[in-house]
Amino acid sequence: FGGGPRGGGGGGGRGGMPAQVVGQGRGVVKFFNAAKGFGFIQRDEGGDDVFVHISAVERAGLEGLAEGQQLEFQLVDRGGKVSASDLSVVGDVIPVQKREVAPQRQLTGEKASGTVKFFNSMKGFGFITRDDGQPDAFVHISAVERSGMTGLNEGDRLEFDIEVDRRGKYSAVNLTPLQG
16 A cells, blocks of 8 residues: 555545445344444355444435344445445334343332422423422423323322433423322
């Protein structure tokens, strides 16, 4: 190749090599981790597995790729690293199991009480001011309905469990109206 450790001439000043389409491919998803945002496709024609990035998956209108999903794609060379682009699903879309994010939400074991600060039934959520001075608790319409209520009004007094989701956001669930 030559060029030594200096790495050769400019790539048009855009930083990095321009992507070049080097062929078409067809294969089966070997592994895809939506949380990490990439995976690999085993090519039908053999050879090295092809790297596939979440951005190519999202451009194809998919949230993720299930193992065993058949795909056709363009092989794109970005400076020596070949990856799959322009994905198209062959046959049926295999639904993606969202198993890598197992604990979507967990109860913290905390019970709290508070007053509804605001609730927008059109948008389906609101906030409860906690009596213990902790930050307001988010409350979703699904938690309200699961608790047997149709909605909440400003000023309603409630007791509730605190749940934390995988983004670290706290919300009120298992709501019980308090009298007074």
